[in-house]
Amino acid sequence: MSEGTAKKEEKPRKFQAIRGTRDLLPPETALWNRVEQTAHEVFATFGFGEIRLPLFEETELFARGVGGDTDIVSKEMYSFVDGPSNLPDPTDQFTIGAFVETIVQAYRKGEIPKTDANSTAIEMLKKAFADFAEETQRQPRGFVQGVPDLQKYFSTFYSAVYFASVVSRGEAVSLRPEATASVCRAYIENNMQQLPQPVKLYCIGPMFRRERPQKGRYRQFYQIDAEVLEAVRKEVASGEWRVASKELAKDAAVDAEVIEMVMTLFDKLELQGVQLAINSIGDRNCRPMYVELLRAALLKVKDKLGPDSQRRIETNPLRVLDSKLESEQGIIAKLPRIADHLCEECAAHYAAVKHQLEMRGVIYRENWRLVRGLDYYMRTTFEITAKGLGSQNAVCGGGRYDGLVELLGGPPTKGIGFAIGEDRLILSLQESGKTKAEQGRDIYIAWMGEKAYTTAIRAAKNLRNAGFTVELPPVEQKFGKALGQADKLGARFALILGDNEVTSGEWTLKTLADGKQEKLRESDLVEHLKKQL
Numbered sequence: 001m002s003e004g005t006a007k008k009e010e011k012p013r014k015f016q017a018i019r020g021t022r023d024l025l026p027p028e029t030a031l032w033n034r035v036e037q038t039a040h041e042v043f044a045t046f047g048f049g050e051i052r053l054p055l056f057e058e059t060e061l062f063a064r065g066v067g068g069d070t071d072i073v074s075k076e077m078y079s080f081v082d083g084p085s086n087l088p089d090p091t092d093q094f095t096i097g098a099f100v101e102t103i104v105q106a107y108r109k110g111e112i113p114k115t116d117a118n119s120t121a122i123e124m125l126k127k128a129f130a131d132f133a134e135e136t137q138r139q140p141r142g143f144v145q146g147v148p149d150l151q152k153y154f155s156t157f158y159s160a161v162y163f164a165s166v167v168s169r170g171e172a173v174s175l176r177p178e179a180t181a182s183v184c185r186a187y188i189e190n191n192m193q194q195l196p197q198p199v200k201l202y203c204i205g206p207m208f209r210r211e212r213p214q215k216g217r218y219r220q221f222y223q224i225d226a227e228v229l230e231a232v233r234k235e236v237a238s239g240e241w242r243v244a245s246k247e248l249a250k251d252a253a254v255d256a257e258v259i260e261m262v263m264t265l266f267d268k269l270e271l272q273g274v275q276l277a278i279n280s281i282g283d284r285n286c287r288p289m290y291v292e293l294l295r296a297a298l299l300k301v302k303d304k305l306g307p308d309s310q311r312r313i314e315t316n317p318l319r320v321l322d323s324k325l326e327s328e329q330g331i332i333a334k335l336p337r338i339a340d341h342l343c344e345e346c347a348a349h350y351a352a353v354k355h356q357l358e359m360r361g362v363i364y365r366e367n368w369r370l371v372r373g374l375d376y377y378m379r380t381t382f383e384i385t386a387k388g389l390g391s392q393n394a395v396c397g398g399g400r401y402d403g404l405v406e407l408l409g410g411p412p413t414k415g416i417g418f419a420i421g422e423d424r425l426i427l428s429l430q431e432s433g434k435t436k437a438e439q440g441r442d443i444y445i446a447w448m449g450e451k452a453y454t455t456a457i458r459a460a461k462n463l464r465n466a467g468f469t470v471e472l473p474p475v476e477q478k479f480g481k482a483l484g485q486a487d488k489l490g491a492r493f494a495l496i497l498g499d500n501e502v503t504s505g506e507w508t509l510k511t512l513a514d515g516k517q518e519k520l521r522e523s524d525l526v527e528h529l530k531k532q533l
């Protein structure tokens with residue numbers, strides 16, 4: 001290596017944000033804040049309270065809550081072992097001893113899972129390592145090929161390495177790919193079934209999925225998520241039709257109100273080209289029969305389908321309906337539709353949801369191909385698209401998921417919710433110019449001279465207290481330069497403070513747009529500006 005390249009390598013390295021993540025910068029963050037503030041306000045008017053959740057949870061929660069055979073869980077999660085870090089390397093003959101010692105200590109202190117399985121694994125590891133240690137003693141110093149017991153040496157070593165790999169070094173955790181499972185976990189853990197029902201919660205924050213980054217698709221993205229959870233009363237569980245039909249009407253009203261809420265938010269934000277699509281995907285009673293019907297129909301046209309859809313005939317025929325492949329569209333159009341195969345209850349519920357939406361003036365389209373592949377999703381599903389997003393045009397997805405809380409170890413509970421993709425919502429607002437003026441400064445204080453500086457600091461404090469955005473330069477500048485700076489920052493006014501102004505008590509206020517100057521007394525300044533800004 002030449003000296004030149006050696007020097008180059010010493011240069012501090014430049015870091016970049018991880019692929020699929022990005023910085024949100026001002027002034028764009030002002031738009032993010034406006035969106036979130038509007039969500040806080042609108043959701044509060046519907047009686048929703050904010051929940052703040054951990055960003056990581058047990059992997060198992062997502063595997064159950066999102067579904068083990070979904071893309072999200074099978075390949076998109078950021079998972080890691082939450083245990084002691086920097087453990088000695090157990091696959092190295094010289095450090096495996098230190099590894100065993102550290103693991104034994106960590107187990108004793110409860111830093112790694114205290115399970116029966118782990119206790120057994122550690123005992124086996126200790127024994128295997130003892131055998132290896134004994135074998136090491138027997139070897140002459142320095143290895144020579146062909147030493148008779150080398151084989152035994154390595155077999156004891158690899159058996160210790162094997163048991164080291166069996167020991168659980170911590171809990172399997174994942175960054176959350178979505179919020180619904182966590183909300184259900186929190187509902188159960190905090191006994192929220194004892195609160196007045198239903199419980200209405202929302203949360204705003206980042207989600208993580210290891211997808212291929214593109215416009216509107218990131219690995220760290222943001223969701224605005226809302227969920228309504230309601231403990232199922234005993235009378236309802238009894239399944240009597242009179243009670244059941246009342247319940248169906250109530251569920252339909254809840255579904256429609258949740259949809260109305262997100263549409264209200266989009267309306268307040270003036271999101272353009274909003275289209276709501278709804279569907280019913282039946283329930284445990286009627287969906288399995290429909291899925292079989294669909295599978296049979298798909299098998300008849302199997303040869304004409306692409307490899308993905310062919311595979312899904314077996315694994316999850318509903319997802320074939322999701323296909324965007326041009327060549328499959330004609331075939332899919334002729335497949336049986338779930339609306340024609342809903343059971344009496346699901347049909348009644350779906351009709352009630354549509355009626356409820358109409359009563360609320362919410363415009364929808366029906367899309368029989370809108371499905372969710374997970375067992376506990378039932379009846380209502382919906383998706384909202386907006387303008388300016390290309391093929392990633394879904395800004396919100398939602399649905400009913402009665403039974404999920406039970407699946408996560410809680411009491412019988414109904415649920416409905418949605419998740420808004422905040423990144424896409426912002427993109428769409430930007431594309432249609434609904435971003436409002438970016439934040440400039442109200443007042444730039446151009447000061448010159450020590451005496452003026454003291455006055456300038458006092459003026460800045462009073463103006464900020466009155467709520468104005470003030471830029472106070474930290475060093476003296478010539479007035480010309482100061483005014484140029486004020487212009488660059490988009491200030492509306494420049495307050496000019498020099499020796500003359502301080503002595504006379506008459507301050508100069510310059511309107512930057514037209515260069516108009518006025519003389520004002522300090523005591524009149526705030527009132528005067530309030531009238532203009």
Ligand code: ATP
Nearest residue numbers: 211216217218221394395396397419420421423424
């Ligand atoms: P898509 O079909 O676009 O992948 P999805 O079905 O995976 O969406 P959901 O899990 O229902 O989406 O999440 C709700 C919303 O979150 C989506 O409608 C979308 O706006 C947003 N979203 C999902 N994944 C991403 C991502 N990787 N980057 C940005 N936004 C996302």
Ligand code: MG
Nearest residue numbers: 071072209211
């Ligand atoms: Mg996706």
